[in-house]
Amino acid sequence: MKTVLFITWGCFGQQDMVQAFYKLGFKIATFPLKDRGYPKDKEKYSAELKKNIKESKADFVFSFNFFPIIAQACKEKNCKYMAWIYDSPHSNILYPEVLYETNYVFTFDSYMCNLLKNQGAETVYYAPLAANPQRLRAVSVSEEERKTYAAEVSFIGALYNEEHHFFERLCSKSDPYTIGYLQALIMAQTDIYGCDLMEKCLTKDIIAIIEQTMPYHTPEGFLAPASHIYSNYYLARKVASTERILMLQLLSESFETHLYTLNEDAVVGKAINRGIADYAQIMPKVVRCSKINMNPTLKSIHTGIPLRAMDIMGCGGFLLTNFQEDFFLHFEPDADFVYYTSFEEMLDKAGYYLAHEEERDRIRHSALEKVSREHTFEVRLNEMLQTMDKDDKTY
Secondary structure: OOEEEEEEOOOOOHHHHHHHHHHOOOEEEEEEOOHHHOOOOHHHHHHHHHHHHHHHOOOEEEEEOOOHHHHHHHHHOOOEEEEEEOOOOOHHHHOHHHHOOOEEEEEOOHHHHHHHHHOOOOOEEEOOOOEOHHHHHHOOOOHHHHHHHOEEEEEEOOOOOOOOOHHHHHHHHOOHHHHHHHHHHHHHHOOOOOOOOHHHHOOHHHHHHHHHHOOOOOOOOOOOOHHHHHHHHHHHHHHHHHHHHHHHHHHHHHOOEEEEOOOOOOOOOOOEEOOOOOOOOOHHHHHHHEEEEEEOOOOOOOOOOOHHHHHHHHHOOOEEEEOOOOHHHHOOEOOOEEEEOOHHHHHHHHHHHHOOHHHHHHHHHHHHHHHHHHOEHHHHHHHHHHHHHHOOOOO
16 A cells, blocks of 8 residues: 655645545555745754655655645655645746656646746646535535525635735835836736736836835746746736626626625625635535636636636536636537636626526536546546656656
């Protein structure tokens, strides 16, 4: 029986992944992540991790997302490190430690996989995210809850309009010209899918001004330029905020629209703000009781299928999403999901599918069957293990 040392932290999918390891016959040892992967006493933490690798006799270490300090410890112990990225942006994947031969780093965004491979990162692979339909479908919904969560259109997610976000902080410190340039760039990128304007349009002069007001320190050997960091961390969330607010305003003018978000006081058009939806217990109920579930993707996810979309399909919900290239690698449009390329198209398709229940049901059932067959945690883990065994560089 093989042993995996599982790095634990407050990530989505942790129990689903643990279950998948058990189903595939693994013994699991655990080790906690500290201080988001940047412990105050790095040497002590690294020593404890290496001790656990040895004592557990781990065949490899696993974590959701990639952490340089774990990669370093694994390299020193000549132990394989499997990391599955589900966050975006995730700057850790651009650290030079990602180049270690002991790594097997899987990212759900094929764009990021190609970007890193072009930088010489042979240890990075593409692996879409997964869902656990069995768990999601097991969440019971009472008749009273069906009335509570019933909606024509629902969106579960952040609005990214809180003052502490990077763009707002940047505007509070920058000059009018720079603010105007960036605001124009954000508006140009809004409602454009499949094409990244922001990084290409950040000139050296603009970046120099941004760096003076909001410096972002990267280690030597970082695998991307400053334009990548500023477009994906500072601008992408502002674009997402703009898009999501416009989306909700437009949808709520024509359809009963429910919003589930962290900011319980947010007022967006005529959307009904229902506050936070607990991921494990409430989210599946909302998805199953909503006729249409929206997925406006964060712009830092260039081509990947977000976890939200996988969960919607894994719940048996109807998914209406913006265009994302990786969907077409795994799912069939208008058979498993429906996508839009503009707000106008979004409204047209929302209206059409609300009026055509049979087609809506056919699509959501097809998506559920495909996710249950091809995109479970067990299926994905098995694929990653096969990749690791095929391209093993440590033994």
